[in-house]
Amino acid sequence: MARKAAIIGGGVIGGGWAARFLLNGWDVAVFDPDPEAARKINEVLANARAALPALSDIPMMAEGVLTMADTLTDAVEGAEYIQESVSERLELKHRVFAQIQQSCPDTLIGSSTSGFKPSELQQNAANPAMIFVAHPFNPVYLLPLAEVVPSAASDLEAIERAKKILREIGMFPLHVRKEIDAHIADRFLEAVWREALWLVKDGVATTEEIDEAIRMGFGLRWGQMGLFETYRVAGGEAGMKHFMAQFGPCLQSPWTKLTDVPEFTEELVDLIAGQSDAQSGQYSIRELERIRDSNLVGFLRALKDRDWGAGRVLREHDERRRVAFTPPKDTPMVMAHMQVLPSWIDYNGHMTESRYLYASSETTDAFLRFIGADMDYVAGGFSYYTAESHIMHRGEAKLGDHLTGTLQVLSADEKRLHVFVSIQKDGQDVATIEQMLLHVDMKAGHATAAPQVIRDRLLPIANAHADLPRPKAVGRATGQRK
Numbered sequence: 001m002a003r004k005a006a007i008i009g010g011g012v013i014g015g016g017w018a019a020r021f022l023l024n025g026w027d028v029a030v031f032d033p034d035p036e037a038a039r040k041i042n043e044v045l046a047n048a049r050a051a052l053p054a055l056s057d058i059p060m061m062a063e064g065v066l067t068m069a070d071t072l073t074d075a076v077e078g079a080e081y082i083q084e085s086v087s088e089r090l091e092l093k094h095r096v097f098a099q100i101q102q103s104c105p106d107t108l109i110g111s112s113t114s115g116f117k118p119s120e121l122q123q124n125a126a127n128p129a130m131i132f133v134a135h136p137f138n139p140v141y142l143l144p145l146a147e148v149v150p151s152a153a154s155d156l157e158a159i160e161r162a163k164k165i166l167r168e169i170g171m172f173p174l175h176v177r178k179e180i181d182a183h184i185a186d187r188f189l190e191a192v193w194r195e196a197l198w199l200v201k202d203g204v205a206t207t208e209e210i211d212e213a214i215r216m217g218f219g220l221r222w223g224q225m226g227l228f229e230t231y232r233v234a235g236g237e238a239g240m241k242h243f244m245a246q247f248g249p250c251l252q253s254p255w256t257k258l259t260d261v262p263e264f265t266e267e268l269v270d271l272i273a274g275q276s277d278a279q280s281g282q283y284s285i286r287e288l289e290r291i292r293d294s295n296l297v298g299f300l301r302a303l304k305d306r307d308w309g310a311g312r313v314l315r316e317h318d319e320r321r322r323v324a325f326t327p328p329k330d331t332p333m334v335m336a337h338m339q340v341l342p343s344w345i346d347y348n349g350h351m352t353e354s355r356y357l358y359a360s361s362e363t364t365d366a367f368l369r370f371i372g373a374d375m376d377y378v379a380g381g382f383s384y385y386t387a388e389s390h391i392m393h394r395g396e397a398k399l400g401d402h403l404t405g406t407l408q409v410l411s412a413d414e415k416r417l418h419v420f421v422s423i424q425k426d427g428q429d430v431a432t433i434e435q436m437l438l439h440v441d442m443k444a445g446h447a448t449a450a451p452q453v454i455r456d457r458l459l460p461i462a463n464a465h466a467d468l469p470r471p472k473a474v475g476r477a478t479g480q481r482k
């Protein structure tokens with residue numbers, strides 16, 4: 001039976017939490033009195049479903065079941081984990097905790113609060129020990145960080161249990177050892193935000209110019225090394241001490257207004273909102289979310305290939321899912337999700353033939369990574385090479401179509417891997433590709449037996465797939481009548 005999480009408050013952040021739990025196989029009950037909540041959550045979920053599968057080569061878990069509960073008590077009943085994500089008002093959060101703890105005083109309650117300390121959240125609670133901060137970052141379903149902040153009244157065993165659950169849904173729980181308003185990351189965001197408000201208010205830069213200053217330069221650096229590692233490198237061979245000697249005195253020069261907050265007048269709000277409309281008003285919020293998600297997926301995949309930063313968290317999550325994954329006995333494995341891009345289209349206005357082989361390679365490559373023949377394996381001098389391919393075109397793919405690559409192992413032994421790939425649109429084949437691959441010693445330049453570690457992953461899948469019906473196209477020769 002699936003595990004259950006309850007999400008109280010289904011706005012931007014609650015919707016993201018719901019998507020992360022659901023796509024990691026948990027059942028989720030959401031309570032939010034807003035009559036629009038179900039629509040909003042389903043829209044966030046649709047974006048998450050489009051983004052998350054592209055992050056990983058491990059087949060997705062069966063999605064959990066989403067329930068919109070009529071009452072808070074219904075939502076939390078039977079939940080192993082509760083995430084409070086209501087609006088940032090302390091008295092509202094207190095009311096919600098009191099209601100939750102009337103029926104489940106001993107269940108873990110993480111709060112998404114951006115600014116309140118856990119000791120503030122715990123005030124007057126029936127069981128303060130179970131309430132802690134689990135502060136996520138938007139979009140919650142893609143970004144791994146959750147700042148986990150206990151107070152002196154917290155139950156540390158419960159905090160460790162919460163961190164374990166967060167890891168199980170692919171997150172990186174950062175244990176904040178000392179409670180502080182706005183935790184760690186939001187202290188930075190607030191400092192940058194304050195400087196940005198001054199720059200707009202003083203007419204130095206528009207919202208667009210500020211965003212360019214971030215995304216063309218230091219934003220890219222921060223996403224992979226953070227602040228201190230980046231500045232260590234900036235100190236040159238002499239490192240951090242030299243960096244501090246050179247730039248430390250700047251703290252005395254008028255580089256910062258951080259202690260001084262601009263007055264939040266209607267005029268300033270209108271100025272910023274107007275500039276933001278001019279900058280990005282041509283996109284709806286959902287379109288911007290999709291652009292953001294697809295960029296993040298690209299970044300995260302690049303970091304995963306390099307086993308670095310947030311990419312390492314993804315790798316570890318993949319490894320956990322690989323171990324938990326049992327090859328399906330009744331269906332081929334869904335290995336790749338792709339979208340038909342403009343460069344894939346030919347003069348006939350549909351996907352050009354070479355891209356069918358490309359889509360097939362994406363699918364088999366994902367499968368090879370899944371059984372352990374990944375880039376590290378190739379760097380060790382062994383790989384699988386394709387010896388033979390037979391493509392059958394069965395439908396048309398057009399610009400923007402979403403394609404899925406599934407793979408069935410027809411047979412496998414120590415050297416050979418015979419597979420049948422389907423490239424599908426809306427569940428229908430647009431092409432099938434039958435391939436024979438050989439395990440190769442790249443230095444010696446000939447086929448050789450795959451090591452036991454690869455066979456241990458491959459052969460159980462081959463055995464499971466032996467019971468599947470053999471596709472009619474298998475073994476078909478070109479020109480042969482059906």
Ligand SMILES: NC(=O)C1=CN([C@@H]2O[C@H](COP(=O)(O)OP(=O)(O)OC[C@H]3O[C@@H](n4cnc5c(N)ncnc54)[C@H](O)[C@@H]3O)[C@@H](O)[C@H]2O)C=CC1
Nearest residue numbers: 009010011012013031032034085086087088112113114138
């Ligand atoms: N938006 C952001 O970028 C981030 C926000 N957070 C935190 O997450 C929490 C939620 O923020 P958002 O999702 O942005 O706000 P939001 O305004 O999008 O959503 C809040 C939701 O809470 C619901 N709500 C209000 N009273 C409720 C009640 N009694 N029971 C159940 N639901 C109730 C509202 O109907 C609304 O849908 C806040 O504590 C915020 O500080 C954390 C990280 C990032």
Ligand SMILES: C[N+](C)(C)CC(=O)CC(=O)[O-]
Nearest residue numbers: 113114136137138186189
């Ligand atoms: C602006 N904010 C304080 C709500 C931001 C956050 O809490 C985290 C985020 O996702 O940027």
